[in-house]
Amino acid sequence: MNAPTPGHALATPRAVPATMLATLQQRFGERCSTSAAVREQHGRGESVYDAAPPEAVVFCESTDEVAFAVALAAQHGVPVIAYGTGSSLEGHLLAVQGGISVDLSRMTAIIAINAEDLTVTVEAGVTREQLNREIRETGLFFPIDPGANASLGGMAATRASGTNAVRYGTMRENVLGLTVVTASGEVIRTGTRAKKSSAGYDLTRLFVGSEGTLGVMTEVTLRLFPLPEAVSAAVCHFPSVDAAVQTAIQIIQMGVPIARCELLDANAIRAVNRHSKLSLRELPMLLMEFHGSEAGVQEQAETVQALAAEQGGEAFEWARTPEERTRLWAARHQSYFAALQMRPGCRCQSSDTCVPISRLAESINESVAEAEASGIPYWIVGHVGDGNFHLSYLMDPNDPRELAAVEALNVKMVQRAIRLGGTCTGEHGIGLHKMGYLVEEAGEGAVALMRSIKRALDPQNIMNPGKVFTL
Numbered sequence: 001m002n003a004p005t006p007g008h009a010l011a012t013p014r015a016v017p018a019t020m021l022a023t024l025q026q027r028f029g030e031r032c033s034t035s036a037a038v039r040e041q042h043g044r045g046e047s048v049y050d051a052a053p054p055e056a057v058v059f060c061e062s063t064d065e066v067a068f069a070v071a072l073a074a075q076h077g078v079p080v081i082a083y084g085t086g087s088s089l090e091g092h093l094l095a096v097q098g099g100i101s102v103d104l105s106r107m108t109a110i111i112a113i114n115a116e117d118l119t120v121t122v123e124a125g126v127t128r129e130q131l132n133r134e135i136r137e138t139g140l141f142f143p144i145d146p147g148a149n150a151s152l153g154g155m156a157a158t159r160a161s162g163t164n165a166v167r168y169g170t171m172r173e174n175v176l177g178l179t180v181v182t183a184s185g186e187v188i189r190t191g192t193r194a195k196k197s198s199a200g201y202d203l204t205r206l207f208v209g210s211e212g213t214l215g216v217m218t219e220v221t222l223r224l225f226p227l228p229e230a231v232s233a234a235v236c237h238f239p240s241v242d243a244a245v246q247t248a249i250q251i252i253q254m255g256v257p258i259a260r261c262e263l264l265d266a267n268a269i270r271a272v273n274r275h276s277k278l279s280l281r282e283l284p285m286l287l288m289e290f291h292g293s294e295a296g297v298q299e300q301a302e303t304v305q306a307l308a309a310e311q312g313g314e315a316f317e318w319a320r321t322p323e324e325r326t327r328l329w330a331a332r333h334q335s336y337f338a339a340l341q342m343r344p345g346c347r348c349q350s351s352d353t354c355v356p357i358s359r360l361a362e363s364i365n366e367s368v369a370e371a372e373a374s375g376i377p378y379w380i381v382g383h384v385g386d387g388n389f390h391l392s393y394l395m396d397p398n399d400p401r402e403l404a405a406v407e408a409l410n411v412k413m414v415q416r417a418i419r420l421g422g423t424c425t426g427e428h429g430i431g432l433h434k435m436g437y438l439v440e441e442a443g444e445g446a447v448a449l450m451r452s453i454k455r456a457l458d459p460q461n462i463m464n465p466g467k468v469f470t471l
Helices: 018-031 036-041 063-076 128-138 152-157 203-207 241-253 266-276 294-310 322-333 335-340 357-374 400-419 435-442 444-457
Strands: 056-059 080-083 100-103 110-114 119-123 175-182 187-191 215-223 230-237 260-264 285-292 314-319 347-354 378-383 388-395
Touching: 018 056, 018 063, 036 056, 063 080, 063 100, 063 175, 063 187, 063 215, 080 152, 080 215, 110 128, 119 128, 128 152, 152 215, 175 203, 187 203, 187 215, 230 294, 230 322, 241 260, 241 285, 241 294, 241 357, 260 266, 266 322, 266 335, 266 378, 285 294, 285 322, 294 314, 314 322, 322 335, 335 347, 335 378, 335 388, 347 400, 357 378, 357 388, 357 400, 388 400, 400 435, 435 444
Parallel strands: 056 100, 080 100
Antiparallel strands: 110 119, 119 215, 175 187, 175 215, 230 285, 230 314, 260 285, 260 378, 347 388, 378 388
């Protein structure tokens, strides 16, 4: 199934010359694969798009190996697509102009833990779950949690965030420095482990969120946080999505330092119950988590409980043990796959937007009304504490009318977010699917400036070409 792509035009794929392929195979041996199955795996993510496989996949194990592969690709003018875990949602991994996939999943070294400075440097293939397992004994943790066990290089590339962003920020705030292989194959380093710097252009922020279009990140230096003294999670059910959203808005506007504030609508709860063997009430729900001292957590919880009661919130239930909390959050993170099982044979079109917290209720309420009117199965989850929500549709892949209807609904949702002072994507990224919306949000002048930066850093347009904007 090929979904319509606003503002996207495919270029003629650039073939990998036989001489280049032979050089890669000589250098990497079995770690350079042209197997159809391996190529197809690396030419798709979790989007609705059909696979667009690269011509070869190179499994790199060091920055030097990435630099070798990219320099060779630059020599032959061949596209390079960086690959982490394959969890992207907007078509980032598709080799729409051919080329090679550089797989970083074997680059899993924790290079340096500097517990006293609250920093860690890792290779790009390290996943967030691996990092937190390996640093747990230090009393620190890395809080950015997009749900999927994504690689930290991929999370930096898409400027990921997730359930903890309302308190701890996104990858933008928590990446201190990078090692990057540029489009020419040169290795550069950006940033330091210092908390701040006024030295030159902020190249770290330039690469974070660039979706692999400016270079390949091979090492990432991250900010860490102390594990909280006390953690408590709670669920609260509401008579409507609006009541749940209004509660979230009041929590933020009152300055309650809540760590997580997640919305699940009744459709999401139904899917989660069936998939994870839970018995949650099938009503709109906020899933919340509180971090801090014992007294601080208690105070936060009491404030939130009172706010929820004003909106008709009831059945406030606590999950105080690590096992109970883990089960709830695992169910939340599995909601995507749980929902897919509600309509066997379907494909999912998932989109996210983010708006100022004061406009969140308007944005969600209008989107819900449109989703209900469509008759197409849908569900909503959202990091509503920071104004971000995801609306996902379950589509029949053999019905082009459903695909067109869902895309029309997505257009309305995105344009509404932009009109309300928000963004077309809070955390999924632009990729293929939202290229046209980027122009609508940022304006032609800003996108033209982005193109100028892209041409300056990647004059041959080999770094993940065909994504973010057209050249």
